[in-house]
Amino acid sequence: MAADTPEPTPDLLRLAAAYGIVPDYWAHDGTQHRVTASTLVGVLRALGVDASSPERVALAIAHVEDMPWRRTLPPVIVVREGRNAHVAVHVEHGDPVRVWLELDPEAGGGRRDLPQADVPIDPRSVDGRLVGRATFTLPTDLPLGWHELHADGPSARARSTVVVTPQTLELPEQLRDGRAWGFMTQLYSVRSRASWGVGDLADLADLGWLAGRTCGADFLLINPLHAAEPVTPLTPSPYLPTTRRFVNPLYVRVEDVRETAYLSAADRALVEWASEPARALDTDAGPIDRDVAWDAKRSALEVVFAAPRSAARQAAFEDYREDEGQGLEDFALWCALVEKYAGQPWPAGAQDLSSPFVERARTELADRVDFYCWLQWVADSQLAAAQRAAHEGGMTIGIMHDLAVGVHPEGADVWALGDVLATGATVGAPPDMYNQQGQNWSQPPWHPERLARVGYRPYRDMLRTVLRHAGAIRIDHVIGLFRLWWIPEGAPADQGAYVRYDHEALVGILALEAHRAGAVVIGEDLGTFEPWVRDYLSDRGVLGTSVLWFEKDHAGKPLAPEEYRRLTLASVTTHDLPPSAGYLAEEHVTIRDRLGLLSEPVDQVRRAARAEREQMVEALGGRGLVGPQPSERETVEALHAWVLESPAALVGVSLADAVGERRAQNQPGTDQEYPNWKVPLADGSGQVVLVEELFDNARLRSLAAVLNRNRLDRG
Known part of the structure; x- marks a missing residue:
């Protein structure tokens, strides 16, 4: 062709x-x-x-x-609980075959023989042999879980996976008729006096406890905490990680690792010296410097890692390592290799996980592999502590984690998962009103057939790690579970095509793992999508996303709040827009004009933005939410009151909105032109707001009062 x-x-x-x-x-x-x-x-x-x-x-x-027809069994069968399903089994035509299930031990275990159904199908000639198809029926009373399917006969001996998923993911009782509200923030941007230049997991624990205790918040949505590179320079975007399964140790609080308290005076001095350049950045309103922070933390964590652990602590570390299995070992080895060959080409064989070179490296770099496994254990422990603190502060949901769309094209997942991630194409989005050339996110997509071939295990393992200490999970670009925009290598972003995925499998497995973790699932269902997708997600118990500025009626006016969907996380803004104070001040136009991102004359775009703002303020006034000529603070609070008049089950409030920040965290369509993902939390005057001061902030407390007053008004 x-x-x-x-x-x-x-x-x-x-x-x-x-x-x-x-x-x-x-x-x-x-x-x-x-x-x-x-x-x-x-x-x-x-x-x-x-x-x-x-x-x-x-x-x-x-x-x-x-x-x-070449396969005895399908590589995986994903079925909803209570539903009848058939399994096609291929054998030499006329041969007998037995089929049975070994049930998931977590679901009680046991064996179930499958009956053969009377489904006559003509045999097929494949590769010079006549292949017949026998059809077996899965029982409708299978428990939720990951079961193993077996087939055995003269010309068939095979195993496969049967995943039984929930019909729908049940919401917590609080959300079935009521609602919960919480804060949304970029964790790295919210620092305390004890941070090392970047908001960390101890800050997360404090944020969760304080937000619940002082404001009555039910959850805290944070950016993805997926791992970045093990050595500097680090990729700033939390949405372009090296892996989505493991955690970025940049967020570890060194002093909260137990062994730090028992260091010798000399080793403690090393830790203090390492912290000085990073801690000096905590009150700096300029772009966050992850590289300084990670170089400091890694030096200190090396010292702590070398300190002796108690027998119980060592056993806990070994148990964690065993539970995480080969996936953790491979990730840690990748980190050790990146560290060893930083800035240099990798030797022949290093990219092949099964090569003799990599096998030798496992032995030669064993000490470094131990270190990187230990970092994950430490981070996991601190994540668990943060979720406990959030609940102890009164949050009903706690920490809401975020799952990025994909991974860095040269990251750990690409190295470790082999051909389960496709090469020769990247993921993005077709042109839309905000990005008229389309978007290329430079991330390799899941290969649909190969992911199914391995029984969706990499996807499952990733979900389990993210959900382990989560009360909820937000799925960025949830439409990617249905289809992704693939851009062939070398092609512009608008010359791509959608590739469909088995959404029944991907959404079903997500629901199963969230059910087991007791977590709420929110899908970011903004942008271009097929209308039926939202109904499907709602039926499966996955909440959608509503952003005030994107909710319009048929005439292009602000959608009345009572017309919002019930099963959503509703908010005024998102991290891809300026905070509300900045949006009202037309910062989204100013930034795009300055960076040359506008495809229309700036005056025209500014007039449209002004008309949008005036239309919104008029709508607020029509409901009595603002008076004539409202102040910025009054308007921001009224915007949130508007969202609170919706039936949305969850309402999210940006911490940046709560303190009057104007600067956007991210400007889509840019790379180096704007300090994406580097903006520390500050108030409207540009003064950094630390965790110690955050919940005494007058604007935050006033906005929290609006949210809680609405809660009382609703009974």
Whole structure:
């Protein structure tokens, strides 16, 4: 297939459909766009399919259509509890086969033989042999969990995974008829006098306890805490981690590691000396310097790691390491290799997890692997302490963690997970009203077929780690569980195509793991999506997201709050917009104009922003939420009162809004042009607000009173 052929042939479309590639999409402005043949060929190439000529396309079609018949069992079956499901088993035509389930030990264990269903299907000739299909029925009373399916016969011996997921993820009692509210913040931006230049897990514990105790907040939503690089320079964006399974030790509070208290005087001095350059940054209103903070912490943590641990502490560390298994060992080895070859090309074989070089490295770098495993154990312990503190402060939900869309293209997951992540394409978004060239997030996507082939275990393991100490989880770009915008390597962001995923499996496994963790799930369902998706997520118990500035009626006016969806996390703003004070002051226009991101004349954009603000203030006044010419603080509080008049089950309040901050944390469409993810929490005058002062802040206490008054008014 010639790469520059604009119109796909019927066979190319058939092949693309077999791999879940969507040949067209509807843009934000309601227009339909068709994907070119070259894009389809590029996406297929990233999926490992050669569609470079009509002959190759024909071969690929035959291969993909025969693929299920080559397998004795499907690699994985994901089914909802209480539902009937069939399993196709392929054997030599006419051969007998037995099929049974070994039940998940966490669900009670045991064995269940499966009955064969009377479903006549003609055999198929595959690779020169006649293959028959026997159909077996899964019972409807299987417990939730991860079960193992077995098939055995003269021409069949295979194992597979059956995952039974909840019909719907039940909400906590408080949210079934009532609501909860909480703060939203970027943890690194909220520092205390004891921080080392970056907000940390001890600060998180204090924030959770204080927000619950002094303000009556029920949750604290924070940025993803996924791991960054083990050596500087660190990638600032928490949404571009090296792995989503493990935690960034940048957030560890050194003094809260028990062994720190028992250091010798000389070692304690080393820790104090290491902290000085980082602590000096705590009150600096300039961009956060993660590199200074991590260099200081890593030096100090090396000292603490070398100190002896009690027998009980050592046993706990070993238990943690055993529980996390090979995934932790591989991540720690990757960290050790990055450290050893920092700034240099890796030797031959280093990129292959199964190579002799990597096996030798496990032995040669064992001490460093121990250190990086220990960092994860320490971080996990401090995360657990933060969630306990939040509950002890009165929060009903506690810490709400955030799950990024993907990972860095040169990170640990790409190294450790092999072909489960696709190469030759990256994830992004098609053009929309805010990014008219589209977006390329430079993240490799899950390979749908290969992820299913390994029984979704990498996805499950990632969820379990993030959910372990969470009262809730926010899924960034939750539409990615249904489809992702794949951009072939070398193509512009607008020349991509959507690739579909098995959403029944991905959402079901998410619901199962959240059920086991007792966590609420929120999906960020903003942007371009198919309308049925929101209904599906709601039916599965996954809450959506509502942002006041994006909620419009058919005439483009502010949507009345009573028209908001019930099952959502509603907020005034988001981390991709300036805080409310900045939005009201048209900071979103000023920044984009300064950085050359506007596609229309600045005066035109500013007039539209002013009209939007005036329309909103008029709507607030119409409900008696503001008087004539309200102050900035009065308007911000009224915006939150507007959201509180909605039926939304969760209401989020940006800490930046609570203290009058104007600066955005992130400006989409930029990299180095704006200090993305480096803005410390400050008030409207640019004065840094530390944790010690935060809950005495007059604006925060006034806004909290609005939230709690509404709670009382609702009974």
